[in-house]
Amino acid sequence: MAPTTRTAERLDRKTALVQAAYRAIAAEGFEGLRTRDVADEAGVNVATLHYYFPTKEQLIRGVVEYTMGRFRSTLESRAASSDQLRSHLHAVRRLIKNEPQLGIVMGELALRSARDPAIARIMEEANGAWHRTLRALLKRAAREGSVHPELDTDDVAALLMATLTSMTLPTVASGPRIDQALRQLERWLGVNRSRPSN
Amino acid sequence: MAPTTRTAERLDRKTALVQAAYRAIAAEGFEGLRTRDVADEAGVNVATLHYYFPTKEQLIRGVVEYTMGRFRSTLESRAASSDQLRSHLHAVRRLIKNEPQLGIVMGELALRSARDPAIARIMEEANGAWHRTLRALLKRAAREGSVHPELDTDDVAALLMATLTSMTLPTVASGPRIDQALRQLERWLGVNRSRPSN
DNA sequence: GCGCCTCAATTAAACACTTGATTGACTCGA
DNA sequence: TCGAGTCAATCAAGTGTTTAATTGAGGCGC
Numbered sequence: 001m002a003p004t005t006r007t008a009e010r011l012d013r014k015t016a017l018v019q020a021a022y023r024a025i026a027a028e029g030f031e032g033l034r035t036r037d038v039a040d041e042a043g044v045n046v047a048t049l050h051y052y053f054p055t056k057e058q059l060i061r062g063v064v065e066y067t068m069g070r071f072r073s074t075l076e077s078r079a080a081s082s083d084q085l086r087s088h089l090h091a092v093r094r095l096i097k098n099e100p101q102l103g104i105v106m107g108e109l110a111l112r113s114a115r116d117p118a119i120a121r122i123m124e125e126a127n128g129a130w131h132r133t134l135r136a137l138l139k140r141a142a143r144e145g146s147v148h149p150e151l152d153t154d155d156v157a158a159l160l161m162a163t164l165t166s167m168t169l170p171t172v173a174s175g176p177r178i179d180q181a182l183r184q185l186e187r188w189l190g191v192n193r194s195r196p197s198n
Numbered sequence: 199m200a201p202t203t204r205t206a207e208r209l210d211r212k213t214a215l216v217q218a219a220y221r222a223i224a225a226e227g228f229e230g231l232r233t234r235d236v237a238d239e240a241g242v243n244v245a246t247l248h249y250y251f252p253t254k255e256q257l258i259r260g261v262v263e264y265t266m267g268r269f270r271s272t273l274e275s276r277a278a279s280s281d282q283l284r285s286h287l288h289a290v291r292r293l294i295k296n297e298p299q300l301g302i303v304m305g306e307l308a309l310r311s312a313r314d315p316a317i318a319r320i321m322e323e324a325n326g327a328w329h330r331t332l333r334a335l336l337k338r339a340a341r342e343g344s345v346h347p348e349l350d351t352d353d354v355a356a357l358l359m360a361t362l363t364s365m366t367l368p369t370v371a372s373g374p375r376i377d378q379a380l381r382q383l384e385r386w387l388g389v390n391r392s393r394p395s396n
Numbered sequence: 397g398c399g400c401c402t403c404a405a406t407t408a409a410a411c412a413c414t415t416g417a418t419t420g421a422c423t424c425g426a
Numbered sequence: 427t428c429g430a431g432t433c434a435a436t437c438a439a440g441t442g443t444t445t446a447a448t449t450g451a452g453g454c455g456c
Contacts, residue, residue: 029310029313030227030229107305107308110369110370114302114368124373127373127375155382158379159379161379162365162370163357163360163379165364165369165370166364167360168367169308169363170308170309170312171318172359172360175325177325177356178360180352180353181361184356184357188386
């Protein structure tokens, strides 16, 4: 159970602190983020938190990295064949459904990016990559004939992103409407299972 | 310049406080909402704020009402004829574009609704009304032949809401992608101006 | 008109508690 | 012994809320 080396221990503790902060933000928002609570949750003293993260700001940076990493790993899903597009949509939806905290924290970060240039830059970068990924998936699907070849891939990718991003808002994510929205997207794309392609 | 009656004066001051809080939330989020700052911004003493709003919580309630009212007045737009749908989409987009604060505060409220049942209830109610409005617009458009008659109006309405709601997130609202997304929606709906209907 | 009272509105100054950050001592493995 | 890691205790600056006092407009008897 105990880590073998100092370095691993140190990593463990840092990660534990970041994850505690992540959970705190998910539960109470940035509004309710308290260094004491995070330290308690991680089972250490406040001073220990400040040993690893000199300022609260740097702890937040850690949460940003952790959160984006969590999300990125889903985006890089290596689905099999032609319906990569469909599986991508479902993967994102499943991710938020299985871990609602991730959606909430992403939402908090998105809102914070309006006041925090560092976060804004990171989010913009990630969104750019996401947009390119989606556009590539759409182009391939168009080439393979599973979606209409004359779709404006830029615009469709933007629409997919907007819809998926709206899941970070509890008012959207909680009800049944997000599933309805995704279903309609699949219908229009022609990638829904019941009516395979045309 | 001076209000004529006591009641009007009182209303003015309450409104001034609510609007100051509204601006504070837009600028700093709930995280940065301070009663002193709000009072200062409204040009009164902190105690005066608490004279009108016994607790910070009740001040926030005031902001919720104010914000939802602002949004509702746009939803009830009485556009002319068949392209009510299109004009509704544009009205919402224009609203957020002209007053970015509204989008940000709505986003903050949406996130807060995860921890505040009172806000959750209000937002859910508003979303229900919005969904019904959109569905009605879609059904009328289908009857009039401007959109495909076999669309699942529930699902399309949900998709429209998700896309529009994503505008409350700065990461979406700031770039050009939200306009691309809306353009694509109009294309699929068949309500875009360049290719009127089919 | 004039003195007296009432009361809504407003304020300066606390009050009680929180919060991010620091300090200095202690632990314990290498 | 040395130093990375940890903690109890502490600090300065907030932070929502309250209190006690002041102001000034309106009512009323005279």
